[in-house]
Amino acid sequence: MHKKLFIPGPVEVEKDVLEKLATPMIGHRTKDASDLQREISDKLRKVFHTKEEILLSTSSGTGLLEGAIRSTTAKRAIVISIGAFGKRWYEIAKANNVEADLYEVPWGEAVKAEEVDKLLSTGKYDSIFITHNETSTGVMNPVEEISKVIKKYKDVVWSLDCVSSMAGTKIEVDKLGVDVCITSTQKALALPPGMSICSFSKKAIERAEKVTNRGYYFDLLALYKYLKKKDYQYPSTPSLPHMFALNYRLDKILEEGLENRYKRHKEMAEYVRNWAKENFKLYANENFLSNTLTNVENTKNIDVKDLNKKLGERGFAISDGYGNLKNKTFRIAHMGETTLEDIKELIENINDILGI
Amino acid sequence: MHKKLFIPGPVEVEKDVLEKLATPMIGHRTKDASDLQREISDKLRKVFHTKEEILLSTSSGTGLLEGAIRSTTAKRAIVISIGAFGKRWYEIAKANNVEADLYEVPWGEAVKAEEVDKLLSTGKYDSIFITHNETSTGVMNPVEEISKVIKKYKDVVWSLDCVSSMAGTKIEVDKLGVDVCITSTQKALALPPGMSICSFSKKAIERAEKVTNRGYYFDLLALYKYLKKKDYQYPSTPSLPHMFALNYRLDKILEEGLENRYKRHKEMAEYVRNWAKENFKLYANENFLSNTLTNVENTKNIDVKDLNKKLGERGFAISDGYGNLKNKTFRIAHMGETTLEDIKELIENINDILGI
Known part of the structure; x- marks a missing residue:
């Protein structure tokens, strides 16, 4: 049963959305593939409340967490953990020799804007990583207040893990000033797992250009450049089933x-x-x-x-x-x-x- | 039309296989999820002609190329390129600060076993990366002869890119002594893109244990350990649609x-x-x-x-x-x-x- x-x-997915996964295959280097990704990006910009570019990744959200911390840290990262997924971000940094510190908030609590301010005021960090909605604890961080603090630090690139909140609660990416806002398909977007998504601000692009250890598959700058060069295509072969279903789902969300x-x-x-x-x-x-x-x-x-x-x-x-x-x-x-x-x-x- | x-x-996929993508979601931390991945692994072992463990990755094949070169190179890698995808492997190494050399064979040609022998005899390399079937040129490397040479070098871990050949031509992984044999779903396995697969030998496991710069999402040792610890589950949320379709496809292949x-x-x-x-x-x-x-x-x-x-x-x-x-x-x-x-x-x- x-x-x-x-x-x-994964969350429940309705039959009509699941059936879109079963769309017949198309070539990933065709105009149809470009049109598909462009349409998805346009619709996602509305969901993310952003004018910035949207990147798709054929991977779980963890993949883009790796991409974000590798691609936007030139000096040193501060990872703020309010539970299991925040801590994972720090482990990802360590596994990639990205210089990083972990700031742990007791489970069940949110991080306070003052704490963020104190951390950034040390001048040690050029990137910050925060979990918006922590499913291990049930806490949602107060990003509006945090945003006001982070905006004071012009050189700090901000990545926000919205894997389990995007499209379920209002996250105004541009207004908050989030540089890399990450989500994946199997949470509030109500699609099967297998694809993750992020916004990528101009500030993040400029930073990534100065980072050398970005890796390959999750190099956000490479994803961005390929998309620009090849009119909304993906550097390798993307999960077309997820793209078909995502495009359809976004219509239903906007409806x-x-x-x-x-x-x-x-x-x-x-x-x-x-x-x-x-x-x-x-x-x-x-x-x-x-x-x-x-x-x-x-x-x-x-x-x-x-x-x-x-x-x-x-x-x-x-x-x-x-x-x-x-x-x-x-x-x-x-x-x-x-x-x-x-x-x-x-x-x-x-x-x-x-x-x- | x-x-x-x-x-x-991507290749053509029949309707009944596509429809398996649309299977209703299940939790990825359930016995059903374990059973699904275990069944897939058992069937893939037959296709790979191996007794070694099989790892699944929610990514395109490029992701596992990255995983292989990062996870199995402790000293220095030699990448043999017979076309575009061989060269990509070298670029992946450079992007991850993996010490590596590129050996380029003219396009349209295969690499000769003697060339491989000469390269390995330098003693500089502890890992080797070869494309089995190069879709940019239409060449299939003579892996039987190459295998005889590589077997002489007990400390060299061999990764073979069979993305576009596995299940379309006989590749006897254990007999050849391939340590990491990589494929992905959208080629001869005749499934949509979005998932990649590799075998992972004991020798590769032992090597990975000595490598520190393995990264996170594509850390083959982490995938292996999680699978063993959690009874065939995936460290993050896998693409369940691909797993449902892959399991069904493998039955058809074996049939x-x-x-x-x-x-x-x-x-x-x-x-x-x-x-x-x-x-x-x-x-x-x-x-x-x-x-x-x-x-x-x-x-x-x-x-x-x-x-x-x-x-x-x-x-x-x-x-x-x-x-x-x-x-x-x-x-x-x-x-x-x-x-x-x-x-x-x-x-x-x-x-x-x-x-x-």
Whole structure:
């Protein structure tokens, strides 16, 4: 039996979108391929609220995290971690001999703008890496406040991991001044995994031109230059199935309307939060809750694995706590095409299983 | 109108295989996901004629070329180029600060075993990188002879780019002693682009353990370790659509029978070669012709672009010459699920357009 996914990616994808993956193949060096990527880029610019260029990568989001830290760090990077995925970014830097420091915020908390200011004021860093929405903890960082601080540092290139938030909550890339804003297909964009996306600002381009250790496949400057030279094509052979589905999905997203989409995500988040507060506790600081995922502290000491097994028998799947948080928390994702009705149905089933 | 693809990837994919891409999503940290990757690996071991482990990468083949040269070079790499894709491997090394030398064979020629011997006898290299089948020239390297030489050098780890040949011609990975054998989905495996595959020998594992600059996303050792630790799962979120389709495709390949598949490819190749020799000339040295692609020297000085345009109107696509060979050659791919009947139909149409 198929299980409806309420996990933080892969998310549920509707049949008509899945079917677009099955579009017959075309050559990747044709006008049709150029038109496809150009259309996708134009539509993504609306979702990202940016006028900058959009790069596609046939890889998971981790690939573009690697591309961003290698391509934009000439001197030294500061990686701000508020959970597992922030820490991964630092590990990526180390694995590529990119000079970097890790600043760890306690799990469940967001980073404060003042902390960012203090770090950058040392003058040690020319690039900064922040997770917008951390699915291991359920925290969403206050990027508006952080943006005001980062803007003071003209030489610092800012990469923001919006893998699990883009298209689920408003992220105004140009207004915030984010130089490399990264997402991937299998979260709030409600597509299958297999492709990642980033914006790439002029400031980031200028920086990348000064960096020598950019690598090859994830060299953001090479992706950008090829796109410009070959009229929106990809240096190697891209995942055409994902591009067909992404192009179609973006039409549906713009048809729903971005503001409506953000509102729907907010309503789902609020419903789950209220339920969690009534019956359990929220893991994350209540001032910085994610709009796409809720991390519930398991104060009733339920058997999360058993709950998920029973939910599975009814055709639903949620996530256990991440890593060391296993059974200490459980996570309900409310992103993509999931509706408030879906969420209510899930919660009713959880209530029924737990007898609450 | 859909064009039947006779280009060296993406290739034509049948409807039932495309439809497998549209399988509803599952969690990538579930037993179902483990079972899927394990099944794929077991079947791929048959196609690769290997008992070693199989790694999947959500990326194009270029990604695993990067992974191979970074993960298996501790001292210095020798990259043997017989065309555009061999040269790319060297550029990948340079972009990652991997110590490497490039040995270039004139286009249209294969590398001789003696040349490989001479290079390795210098003792300078602990890794070697060879393209099996070079789609820019139409040459297939004589890997059996090369294998005998490389086996003399116990400390040299051998990576072989079989992106455009695996499953289209017999490559006995273990018998040859190839340590990292790389392919990707959109060539003779007849799937859409978006995933690449490699075998990973014990010798390659031992080498990778001594290499520090392996990077993150394409770190072959990390892919291997995660697969072993998490029972055939992927460190980040893999392209599930490709995995569903690959698993199904492999059943069809094994059903056809590998020997039958190689024979079919050989027959198609011979048909195209004979036609080319009768009407044009073969670009590549006749002793080392590719079984999956024929590069035809444009001795009649036809307008290749115009030919392809007219073919397009009839629902077919072939490839122009690669890079500087544009209009000097044209390329007909005969790989994947293409049949001799398809090839005959294409050739008839070319004859008709050219009036030959």
